[in-house]
Structure formats: structure tokens, C-alpha cells
Amino acid sequence: MGMMERMEVRTGAATAAGVSEFLTFKLGGEEYGIDILKVQEIRCYEAVTRIANAPAFIKGVVNLRGVIVPIVDLRVKFALGEARYDTFTVVIILNVAGRVVGAVVDSVSDVMELGEGHVKPAPEFNSLLDAGYIMGLGTVQSGEGERLLILVDIERLMSSPDMGLLERAAA
Amino acid sequence: MGEISNPGLQQDGFDLTQFYGVFFEEARENLANMESLLLDIDVARPSNEELNAIFRVAHSIKGGAATFGFADVASLTHELETLLDRLRRNELALKRSMVDLLLEAGDVVKAQLACYQSGTDERPPVDALIERIRKMASGQDAAPGGPSAARSLRVTIGPLKSGEAADGLAELFRDIPTLGSIEALDDGVLASDGLRRFKVTTASPDSELLELFSFHVAREQVCIESFGAASAAPAASAKAPAAAAQHPDPEAAPARTTEGDGYGFFVDPKTLAAQTAARAAAADAEAAHRSETRGRADKAAGGALESTTLRVDVEKVDQLINLVGELVITQAMLSQQAKDLDAVQFSALLGGITDLERNSRHLQETVMSIRMIPMAFVFNRFPRLIRDLASRLDKQIELRLVGEATEMDKGLIEKIVDPLTHLVRNSADHGIETPARRQAAGKTPHGTITLSAAHQGGSILIEVRDDGQGLRRERILDKARERGLAVRDDMSDAEVWALIWEPGFSTADQVSDVSGRGVGMDVVRRNITALNGTVELDSAEGYGTRVTVRLPLTLAIMDGMSIGVGGETYILPLASVVESFQVMPGMVQSVGATGRVVKVRDEFLPVVALDDIFNVPRQDGERGPEIMMIVEAEGRRVAALVDELLGQHQVVVKNLETNYRRVPDISGATILGDGRVALIVDTAGLVKRARH
């Protein structure tokens, strides 16, 4: 392993010095981790009102205790095979860029603590996400082996123009 | 009496900063009142009531400013007070130039207060202004009472606890260069008799000096005599300055039994205290009886007193509105759940729910009305603006205000001020012609700008109309060509006027600093569009121009009509629904390739299919839409084709843009009784679509 340039983990609260907490979820066979502080809650997928003429990956809006929240299906956005909607479908409700938005994923795992020592810069081969959204790779001991977590800057990802959630600034 | 402390400093353990907020608001209201009185006043025959009212404004602000330590505000308003006092006593005749000066001074006081409020150390310069006010107050044209030649005075101050208290006097002379000069005769040291001594050279009368000095020391502590005269009293008795300091006033000096530092009694306070104690004892016995009478009297008096208002934090009101919104949603849900219950078995419950619906409706109407403010709040700044503009542009402009009582949501009102101001300035600058040109054109020398506000359907309509030269078609076309915009000679007038919205457009002969370049108009439109409103121009060359602004009344709660389109539920604002009917075969006819119309009585209305616009997925074999809803928005009608009418109910309007973005043809969202989200159709957008 040698000395490598540490990738600064840009977000995530330090629980102890240099340790951050991540919510992990599965998407298209890979595992991702996002800053737990951006996660408001986890819900099942239901009662989504379609918004006409929106891109296919924006499923619509839901009523979250009186607040209207848009739902984005990341499986559709990244073309990860057939997206099913059943009682097991999970939506992560996020608090990013001053908004509340929901993201549909395959499944949600657990919350992991990662110390700085367990985060390395990501190699460039990841096809799904632009390197700019990836904060690094985390390694976690799991049973007998190691799990690889792709740490995503979920705020940046959800705010990106091609996610279509934010209005483009008036020209 | 001590000096005025610096604002914010605690005075003997009392923190006065907590009262600043009220003082600033009060002063602002007072200044607004003064301005309005000044604008309305008849210069030739001012009423005493008005003059007194204006005097009281200056007096009130001065009192508060002095108490709370805003010395420069106090000095400026003091000068105004002097001028106004003379005016209300009819010692001076009111002139237009005085009104102008008073208006100007009011602006400066406003600026001074703003500096304090924002916490900056900057202060607007006031010396020149004070000078002009003084000149005006002394009746510069009047012969008597004019400023006298400079004289030398010996001024004795005391008794004082500390010498520094009198140093403020030197500051006065520094701040007011025309006051004269002051020289300490005691090297700045307090003498053993507690007195400070100065030599003052000034052309101002004693009364003026006394008034200025009283900001730093009590009047009773000031003794002014001619320099060179045998120095009397101070050496003899410490009391003397008090005795000699008064105005040379013919009325007999009252024999005071007790006098202190800034106060005095006509009656011996000791005997008074004894009297009070005796009264108190007797009064206790009657307490019970009195409180009963008081209760009754208060009720009677309550009716006679003026109306009471409450100052409330806007945040609290918004919170209240949100809570009421939640209540309405819950009530709708309850109504929904109870819909299918057996009417006989659950009659009490159903009755309760009906009552709840009624109460919720009343509650929400009342709460919404709290945020509604009359347009007068926006309009009230324009008389002054027009007056200043007219004077600067050398034009005669009359302002008419119509519909000032029309109410609009507070949040909207704040945002509409800037665009409206720009439109009014445009009218004054580019619309209304000079008196000479108007007369040459056979018009009255004075032009009229009319500002009006009215409710229309679910919108508020604001108009800025002028009887000026109107938009000049050819000039606009020329300018557009110049700027490389695509124009045709056969463009309709409406299309030509619409060119004005292009950024950077201005056909003004020269860029006046009043309304600047044409860059303003596209910003105006953008501001209004941001409020979900629309703005239109209409004009007749030579006759005038009219700008019409239409804004939706932001009602967070509105009456909606639920409609079904292919299994999805949408909401139409009930206010825009004119009528609905079942579509019979043959009613709808095709026009051109894609257009459809339907004949409603004598009118052909364009048909808009909602399942089309909203791309609603349809199953095979599903029955198509059968209901036509006639919808009106912005004065135009369109026929919307839907599947079914689901019902009418109150909806809480939620903003889609809070967490998402603007969606075309959708004006907001709401939560139905079953908890699902339904989108609210933007009827104005719908109507626009149909035009093309």
C-alpha cells in the first residue's frame, strides 16, 4: 500500500478525528457510500404523482408529511437494467443543496464508519459516474473479506444540471 | 443633567437599546406622515391643524432622538422644530421653498436614522442644511429679527459635577461653523465653585445659544452675559446661574420652592407626599367599588377610543398560515375518510365534520386576510416621486390613484414596488410631454399619470396609464432595425410594442438619469414574470400609453376543482372555471392541421386536450375525454378537454419550486385528502398555448 496521496473526504462529520459516517446502498451491482448527514430518511416507494414531460428518470413527486419532494430513480438515470417498483423498492430521502429530494436505489445496507486511513482516491475506470462526483474508494472489513465502497458526493451529483432537479439560472 | 450618552451606552444601569426598534419605526412613521402632510398642504392657506401636526412630528422625533442619544438627529430636528414652531404661531408665512426644504430635511433625517439602524459610523452631512433651515426660520427676507452683529459674551456653566460636561459646548461650535467661536477662560479646569467659564463670540441670539447648549447641559446651568460686564452672580452664589439663565421673558419668573437639576416643583414635595399617603389610605377602602365601576366604564370607553392595532412579526403570521394550511389538509382527509360512512349510523360524526369544514374555511379566510395589505402602501410613495420628477423635468404632472384599498399579499407588495416605480418614472420621463409641447398639441399643459389596482378573477390588475405622447411606432421600428432585430413593416402595433421588452432597448432621445436606459423594461418584465405575473403594453401615438400588470393573488389556500385525466388527478383553480359540459358528437370541429374548436353559444373557443398536454398514458380501449371545461385566464377563454369532474374542494397550494423546479403548464401542487399529490394547472399557460 505505500504512501499515497490522501484524498480528502470533503463531507461527512467527524465522529472522532478523521472518521466519517456513510450510508451504504447498492445500485447496479455496486456498492456506494454517501455522507450520512445528507440523508434525511429512508422510505418505501409509493404514491408518486407523475410530472408531465419530465425526463424518464424523474418519476414525479411525493407528499412527505406535507412537503412536496421530487423522486429521481438512479437506476433509470444510469440505465441499470430493469427498474422494479414493489414493496421492497427503497427511496433515500436526501437533504442536499437546500432541498429535499428522493433517490430510488436497489437496496440500502448499513451505516459505516470510515477513518481516513480507509479511504483512497478512486481509479478512473468507474463507468457510471463522472470522476468529479466520486470522493474516493472506501474499504470495509466484512466478514472474511473486504467490501469496496464507492464514495459519492451525493450533493454534487443531485445538483448537477443533467439531473434536472434544479432550475438553470436565468440567462 | 448629564450629557447625552453615545447611543448604546448604558445610562446608570438602564439599557435603552431595547427601545431603539420602536423608536426607529415610530420615527419612520412620523416622517412618512410629515411627508404626506407636506405634500397635501395648501401653501397659500395652510391649516393650523396641519402645521401643528407637522410640528409635532419634528418635536416627537427630537424628543426621542435626544433621549436615546442620537445627537445629530436631535440637532437637525431641533432646527426643524424651530422653523415649524414659528410657522404654527403664524410668525412666518409658509412658502413653497419652505415645503421643499422641509421635505429635503425629512429625507436627511431618514438617512440619519438609517445610518444608526444599520450600525455604520457614517453620517450624512447636515451643516449646510441646518444653515438653510436657520435662514428660513429667521425669515431671510423679513427685516426684523435678522441676525445681529457679532457680540462677545461671557458664558458661565454650572454648577457641574465634572468639567467635561461643558466640553460639549466646544463641539457645538466646531460642528456649526456659523455659530461663532468659543474660548475656555479657565483652561478647561472646573473651578472650585463648580463652574466653567467661557468667552463666546457669536452673531446668534441668546435664545439660540441656550437651545443648543441645552443638549449638553441643563438650561438652568447656563448663564450668558455680555463680556466685559462685571461678572456677577457666579462668584456670589452657585444658585445664580439658574436664576439668571432664563429667557428675557416679560412673564414673571415663578417663585420656585424646590428646584434641582432639570426639574422643579411648584408645591413642596414633602407636603405633597404626606397628602398622597393620606389619600391612598382612603382610596383603599373604596377600591372594590371603584374596580366595578371601572369595568363598566372601560367597556363604554372602549367603543369611543380609536381603533387598536397590533404589531406582529411577519414570521409569526407566516407560521400561522402554514399551520392553518396543515389543518385544512387534515380536515380534507377526514372528510374523505368519512365520505363513505353510513349517514344514519354516524350522523353525529358526519355533522361534526361538516362543522369542521365550515370552521376551517372561516379560519383560513381570516388568516389569509392578515397578510393582505391595501395597495395604498405601494401607491403612497408616488405622490412624492412625481412631485420630484416633475420639478426636475420641468413638467407638470398630476397623479391619480385609483383602487388604493385593493388588497394584495404582503410578500407580493414588496416585490412589485420596484417594477412599478420604474414604469411610473418611464411615464413621467418618456410619456408626458413638456407643457409647451402639450399645449402645441392641443392638450392641457399638465399631464396625468393614473395608477390603478383592481381584483379580477383570481388576479390583481395594476395599471400605469398616462396621457402623454404614447409609443411612437416608427421610432421603435427604426431603433429595432438599428439593433439588428428582425422587424417587418406590416407588424401589428401589439407586436411593435412588444419590441420594447428586448434588452437594451430605448428610444429615448437622450438617456436621462431619471429612468436610465431602456435596459429597465426587460428587467421589469422579468421581475413580474418571476411573480407568476404578466405585463402588457398598449398605446396610441399622441394619446398615451398604458401598461397592465397582472399578478396572481398568492392565496396559499384556494378553491379548486378536481378533474380526472386518464387516471390522473389535476386541479383547476375554481376561480378560472367558467362552466363545463358534456361533449356531444359533432361539437368539436377541426381547424387546420392540428387545431380544434368548439362552439359555445356564439363563440368558437380553441380546444386544449389535457391528456395531450400532460402526455397522460392511455390504455387501449379506454374511453376518451368527455367533459369540456371552459377556462378563463387573462381575459381569454379556452376549452379544456378532460375525462371527468371529480369534485370541488379547498386545496392548500404548495410550491413545486421549493424542492424541484418550475414545470410548464403547472402552477403548483397540492395534497389531496388521500395524501397523494395533485398538480395544479396553470390556466394562464393553458390559454397562451391555445393562441398558437
Added chain:
Amino acid sequence: MQSILAVDDSASMRQMVSFTLKGAGYHVIEAADGQEAYEKAMTQSVDLVLTDQNMPRMDGVTLVKNLRGLPAYLSTPILILTTESSDEMKSKGRAAGATGWLVKPFDPSKLLEVIRKVIR
């Protein structure tokens, strides 16, 4: 507890006076002008009246005159708050029946000091 009727058309002044007096243990009744003060005085009695001079509807001196016309206020201490301590104002106040005067601007401690001279 003793009660004081504080009369001034400036809300910020009333607030300050009220706050100061209440802090010293007095019960305070406020009025925004002479007329309101007079009406309130008719339905309740107070131990001291503090009034500004320049007010709409009814000014301080007139209020004093009118109060002295009420049996309950024949000897109630009344102090006029004034920015001018000219002889003219003083004699007017005296003639109207005021007990004394206090020059504005004053600081809160001065106010209490003067009041304590007059009532407990």
C-alpha cells in the same frame, strides 16, 4: 402598589418610561394623548400623572387643567415633561395646576429620583 399614568404621544418614550417605572415597582397606565389620558383618569385613580406637553387632541397643560377639575385628582401629583423649561411654559404649567416639571431628555434614574420625591 402605586400606580402612575404616563402620557406621551411617542411610543418609544412611553415604552421607556413604562419599563423604568415598572422596574421600580410601580403599576403603569399608558396613554398616547391628553384625551385618552383624561378618559382613563375618569375611570380609575392613580397616584401620579406624568405627562408630555406636545400631543395631539389634548396637550399636557390642558390635560392638567382638566384633571384638576376631577374631584379625585384635586391633589394628585402631576408632573409635566417638557423640552422647554422656559418661564412661559413653567408658569403655564403652574397656572394649570401642575405639581412640577421635568425637563426632557432625562435619563431613567433621574425620572425615578424625581418621582420618589413626590410619592413613596
